[in-house]
Amino acid sequence: MFTVVALALDAALPSTFSFGSLLSVSVVLAALVYPVAAVTGTGVAGMAALLCLEVLEGGPAAHAIGTLITLAVVTLFGTLLAAVRVHALARLTRVETVAEVVQLALLRPLPTRSGPLRVAGFYRGADDEALIGGDLYSVRATRFGVRALVGDVKGKGIAATETVATVVSAFREAAMFAPDLQVVAERIESAMALDRADAAAGTSSPSGKRKAVATVAAMRKTEETDELFTTAVLMEFARDGSAVRVLNRGHPPPLRLGPYGASALETEYSVPLGFGDLAPAGSDVHHFTLNPDELLLAYSDGVTEARDEHGDFYPLAARLTARFCGSATRLVPADVVSFLQDDVASWAAGLNDDMVAVVLQPDPQGATVTPPSRAPAPPQ
Template sequence: MSGRVHPATAALGALPYAVMALVILVDLTAGPAAGFLPLISLGPAFAGLTGSWRRTALIGVLSFVLCLVLGMYDGLFTGQRGHTALLSVAGVTVAGVVAAVMRRRREAELANVRSIAEVAQRVLLRPVPRVAGRLSVAVSYTSAVAEARIGGDLYEVVASPYGVRALIGDVQGKGLEAVETAAVVVGAFREAAYDEPDLTAVGTRLERALERDLPDEKFVTAVLAEAGAGPTITLLNYGHPAPLVARPDGAVAYLTPPRRALPLGLTAHGEDGPEPYDVGFAPGDQVLFYTDGVTEARNGDGQFYPLDERAGLLKEPDPQAAVDAIRADLVEHTGGPLHDDAAMLLIRYRTA
């Protein structure tokens, strides 16, 4: 592993010394009348923003000594100017040391939060099986909150006695409440996918779980899928963006449900649940499930990401490479960080 220091880090480390050297040069050339000597306190000030408290204290001591020597050279201690400059350096050094200590504490807290988030991600969004029966599976997840690692999007794949069952969803809202809701839905799905022989019954179990554990009308758009032994895949869409199917001959289509249904968690409105619908699923076919963070991502001109036009990227032989290619293209489309969580789940019917 290379021991090289990043150029930006090296530049920040050298900044306090460069500032002090510049102040010394100006003071020696322009003379004490220019009044630049107190600016030597910028050395420990910049050190406190980037370095440890020990390094900040050392640079502060160096700055104090330089200020003392220059003040004596300029004859400033016959009045108040030299003492004022020394007090400025001492005060800024103390402030810089305190800032460095507080910054290191915040960095340690952030590291702990990252570790907890990684554990939570492994529990909530554990790795899906790469191969499940006749299917190959790949996922991609990008949180809009970079430090959080996880958000309100969810997915799961379960190899049940009734076929391979998959779930992808998007929770209303953000933050810890969204993560809590996602945990309820994923936990209920993992249990119901093994127990219920009917996909509609699995959806009903998810509804009951949300109604029981989250009574504040939180809702989740979701798609449930089941690939059994037959040449079809069954879908159950709760107000979620329609999955995209890509055929071996290059044909691409959105698998729109026969009737629009409300999201999970809104059964109190009295409308009927979604109707399950079957779609042809043969060797070489693949279905891409995604959240709206993918299709609603905009570029600099305000144009949405054209997922169906990018379906050619799914021709990658490795399913995970195909999903990663879509994700890379999505990031290139937006030209920067995503503004919403984006999850993708690809299910491919393996060929011989």
């Protein structure tokens, strides 16, 4: 379009006026948007059209020859610029695809059902470009019942994802074989201790591609490695979903939500994961029963620390009670999650922290087949 306008002006006005130089602008604009062939075609078409106009007017004038040379040079550099842009965009797309696959491998989408439980949840990272950040979750059906983890790594955003990977991976393995939640927590502690040792030793990448590794290492150096920790709540549901055992390692306690409203489970607080050597021997694991019309909500402090324009924190229990108390229909995890996502976003003036919420509801009638009672032995 810009090329047509420039040529129309050049043809309509006297020869003392020349608008052929505007054709260079069309090439530059094309280089920012179009593929390489289209940029080259824009420049060549402009030169051909301008030369035809000059011939019809009696032959190329001196200024027209200069314009043609300028347009040819701009076309050459515009083509090179377009080639660089297309290559960079393709590489960025590949990197984003790989990053998305890696992040989804760490925090896999929640199933709609796990054993005797209905499950729903949402995750929002502090970095808009990242799918994950410093919060974490995992739900696993095991021979001991359904086990779940919701946690919050110190820090937020991409810098915390290395610890997220360690905690989630350790939980997935330990949840399948560890006889109780205390042992699961100890396995996670051991994995985090190895991370601290590796960070202190300054390990390097054997692949030779060190830029990404150096970037993550620089992020981690902003924190003391001996202060690496994760607040977490670990839950183990009975095989029929009617009861739950909870181990709280410095995390906000889960909420019990029913037709009467929402209230926090009274659990003993212990030190976060990563400070296990400071924890008192045998931190209590609390036992709770759940009615069929109740569900459990585990969340991170990114939800309750969302602030409105007046600086007030989001009142999670009160908002859930106001919405669902006295509801005539049975609570459904997906409805709770949908409400929570929209309500926190409308409450907060801005969301600048990672947040996660996982809702679990007993539903033994629709329970899937439980894992075999005899699981393979863990690797030695």
